[in-house]
Amino acid sequence: MKKIIYIFLTALLFNLSACTDDFEKLNENPYQITDESLTQDFNNVGAFYPPMLKNLFGHQIEHNLSHDSWVRHLGTPTPFVGGINNTTYYIRWNTYWNRIYNSIMSPSAQVMKVAEAEGYPVFVEWAKLIRILGMSRLTAYHGPVIFTKFGQEPALYDSEPVLYNAFFTQLDEIQAVFNANMDYAGLAKFDASYGGDIEQWNRLVNSMRLRLAIRISKANPALAKTQGEKALSEPGGLIESNADNFMVSLYGDVFPPVTISFGWGDTRMSASMESILIGYKDPRVAKFFDPASDDTLYPDHPDYPYKGIRNGAVLVAKDDRLSFSNISSDFKSVENRRFFTAAEVKFLKAEAALRGWNGAGSAWENYEAGVNSSFEDWGAGSAAAYLADNTSLPLNYNDPKADPGPINDFVTRISNTVAWDDGASNEIKLEKIITQKWINAYTNSIEPWVDHRRTGYPKLPYNYKNDSSADWGVIPANEFLKRQVFVTSQRENNASSVAEATGFLGGPDLISTRLWWDTGSASNF
Structure with missing residues (x-):
């Protein structure tokens, strides 16, 4: 209709x-x-x-x-x-x-x-x-x-x-x-x-x-x-x-990533999603992605049958990684897409609380409410055990299609757990908030791209292959x-x-020039 x-x-x-x-x-x-x-x-x-x-x-x-x-x-x-x-x-x-x-x-x-x-x-x-x-x-x-x-x-x-x-x-x-x-x-x-x-x-x-x-x-x-x-x-x-x-x-219309993923075979799960979601034992992974079609790709986490591609990877042939995890087949039947969610608002309020803004409430309560809202929105069940996890960390990544050798591999830069630590510094708290905001914003990645540039969080891996030059x-x-x-x-x-x-x-028209709100300061406070 x-x-x-x-x-x-x-x-x-x-x-x-x-x-x-x-x-x-x-x-x-x-x-x-x-x-x-x-x-x-x-x-x-x-x-x-x-x-x-x-x-x-x-x-x-x-x-x-x-x-x-x-x-x-x-x-x-x-x-x-x-x-x-x-x-x-x-x-x-x-x-x-x-x-x-x-x-x-x-x-x-x-x-x-x-x-x-x-x-x-x-x-x-x-x-x-x-x-x-x-x-x-x-x-x-x-x-x-x-x-x-x-x-x-x-x-x-x-x-x-x-x-x-x-x-x-x-x-x-x-x-x-x-x-x-x-x-x-x-x-x-x-x-x-x-x-x-x-x-x-x-x-x-x-x-x-x-x-x-x-x-x-x-x-x-x-x-x-x-x-x-x-x-x-x-x-x-x-x-x-x-x-x-x-x-x-x-x-x-069809959800555009469905066409890109299932129709053209041009997109798959990222290695960072594999590292973070599986390392944190995040049940949203099953709502975001389909299992890999080759069960030999994930020997380091056999209970989580997903495999991602490193961004900026050395790629030889498209067919090499088509067996990696597709976006979830559930997206084939969606009728709309997320632009602004309650979970994002709660993460915004959590950061506002860290910055001392009146009316923001508690950073801790907003953080946990944001995760709970995200789990509810994505149909991932209860977040209680996830929010209590103070040991799990993102995984290091290995590209099995580039073995032997370290090509496209990375060691995670994230050493922060999911569980809130009220005694931690504001930087550690902000990293938790922005990492969860990044996860929740899947399929709507402009704002997490903003957050990553302005805060440095999540601590994502750098490009393996970097072809930047004086041209751009x-x-x-x-x-x-x-x-x-x-x-x-x-x-x-x-x-x-x-x-x-x-x-x-304030700088040349290049991809290396920071925008106004991306101050480049190592401190977020």
């Missing part, structure tokens, strides 16, 4: 965008969509929203062969472009920019204009919120982006401090309209996430404010604290239960890729603005 509605809405959107030079003749057709039918039940604006929401996520080259690999959630068995590509720190693909601008920013500008003219303020603010959802992800790639001056000529970039202030200001504006229209029912027909429930969207606004506040907590601690405490004290509340999770509908920037052997470069179309067609944006970065 959702697929039928989506197709119908897309058809409406096409008609809204089509040429109407011969409108009088078309209007004589009794089957033609009329002005009255378009405006009935908000169809003239609502049709824009499902495609915008759907495009918050990218596909193979935008996500799977980029930050899914960089943050060690999934690995590829395929030696793309001779084995020298994004996963080995040589940039071949860089297209998420186009998705966000073409499929979110441009149509949102259209629908906001129509909604303002029709007097639909809630639709205006809904579009603004979707813009922030998308642009907060895009800036995690590039740093400076075109936001407050979008649609102007020349297309000027915002520095990151300007951008985050704009996000917070617009969240205030969105929330004011939502608070004044809590009983508004106009979104329902077009909202596959919350069924038009403004109270639920308000929780997402507050949760986004907290996510962005934590993101900038090292770069601007005062602003982060102000905005974080505002999110924590808002009467509308946060996403606190899995019933409140913000899920983005697939609108009848050199990543030291004991470091990680820091960002995506500005896209070629911008470099060629908007060179002066890109030059200004590069100045905002």
Whole structure:
């Protein structure tokens, strides 16, 4: 049914965008969509929203062969472009920019204009919120982006401090309209996430404010604290239960990683997931991945029949590792994907508590509540024994397809257990929080990629194969890729603005240049 509605809405959107030079003749057709039918039940604006929401996520080259690999959630068995590509720190693909601008920013500008003219303020603010959802992800790639001056000529970039202030200001504006229209029912027909429930969207606004506040907590601690405490004290509340999770509908389509994994054979479990999940005896592993199809691959942990691929591995032939663990077959039947969960909110609150933010509660209680929420969300049973485990540690990794020898192997850098230690330092506590946040965010890896760069946690293995060079920037052997470069179309067609944006970065337009919130400080406190 959702697929039928989506197709119908897309058809409406096409008609809204089509040429109407011969409108009088078309209007004589009794089957033609009329002005009255378009405006009935908000169809003239609502049709824009499902495609915008759907495009918050990218596909193979935008996500799977980029930050899914960089943050060690999934690995590829395929030696793309001779084995020298994004996963080995040589940039071949860089297209998420186009998705966000073409499929979110441009149509949102259209629908906001129509909604303002029709007097639909809630639709205006809904579009603004979707813009922030998308642009907060895009800036995690590039740093400076075109936001407050979008649609102007020349297309000027915002520095990151300007951008985050704009996000917070617009969240205030969105929330004011939502608070004044809590009983508004106009979104329902077009909202596959919350069924038009403004109270639920308000929780997402507050949760986004907290996510962005934590993101900038090292770069601007005062602003982060102000905005974080505002999110924590808002009467509308946060996403606190899995019933409140913000899920983005697939609108009848197949979950993209299913196509990449089962259809193309281009993604598998990462070695880091194997190391951490199996080392911690984590039952979520069975919800994330299928067992390996070759039972000789895991002699060091025969009770856990899973095998992952090291990121940045030396790969000879794709067929060598197709027998490693696929993503879970359960994903073949999912109808939506996670964007923001109650578990993430609890981990955000746990970090906020470590930072002394009012209203955050107890770091310990939030940490354990986050793990419990994650286990519940993924259907992994009770987390009680897991949370009490103060001995298990992630495993060292061996690539059996590269034996004999140490090729693609690694020794884990993690020496922190799952069980909370209230007497430990804030760094050790934060490492526990961020490691669990990293696990929970499987299939939604942009935010853990942010967390890893800003905190250094989890302590993931470095790339085995590092093809970074002066072309895109050199990543030291004991470091990680820091960002995506500005896209070629911008470099060629908007060179002066890109030059200004590069100045905002405080370093060259390279993959080795840190973003604003990634301060490079060894201390997180």
